[in-house]
Amino acid sequence: MPTLGAAASGAPGAAPTDARIDLNTADQAALETLPRIGPALAERIIAWREENGRFASVDDLLAVPGIGEKLLEGIRDGVRV
Secondary structure (H helix, E strand, O other), rough: OOOHHHHHHHOOOOOOOOEEEEEOOOOOOOOOOOOOOHHHHHHHHHHHHHHHHHOOOHHHHHHHHOOOHHOOOOOHHHHHH
16 A cells, blocks of 8 residues: 555655745745745745744744735745745
């Protein structure tokens, strides 16, 4: 019986891959690949992270100036912590 990791990646024994952007390690260029995230907002995300520490959850993005509920819902599936 295949494991979840093998089924998710298609290769037996292979670890599943996660293409989502990690909010705690992403650079500006990576953040700008997200929908509706331009240079200014990417800089604010990085500045928030530098001032407040790691994001504990994706919902912490709501504390970044310029990110509201609607924008968060638009990028939620593309990011992780």
